[in-house]
Amino acid sequence: xxxxxxxxxxxxxxxxxxxxxxxxxxxxxxxxxxxxxxxxxxxxxxxxxxxxxxxxxxxxxxxxxxxxxxxxxxxxxxx
Numbered sequence: 618x619x620x621x622x623x624x625x626x627x628x629x630x631x632x633x634x635x636x637x638x639x640x641x642x643x644x645x646x647x648x649x650x651x652x653x654x655x656x657x658x659x660x661x662x663x664x665x666x667x668x669x670x671x672x673x674x675x676x677x678x679x680x681x682x683x684x685x686x687x688x689x690x691x692x693x694x695x696x
Contacts, residue, residue, distance in 0.1 A: 619685050621670055622692060626662035629673075632695050633660070633681075656682060
């Protein structure tokens with residue numbers, strides 16, 4: 618199984634903005650992002666905390682509708 622990166626909410630939002638996601642609203646420390654094709658997700662942005670692995674996996678698989686290997690390839694290209 619591929620190893621997921623340790624990533625903060627702020628960095629993950631920066632990554633999602635590059636393929637076309639847009640921040641539609643912010644409620645406290647949670648940022649809601651939406652893509653023109655209809656996909657949407659909520660990213661927690663807590664100071665000096667990374668996104669937990671389980672939540673990151675759920676966001677990738679269910680919200681972004683990507684396989685883990687596809688996500689890792691995109692993330693490597695981004696960095």
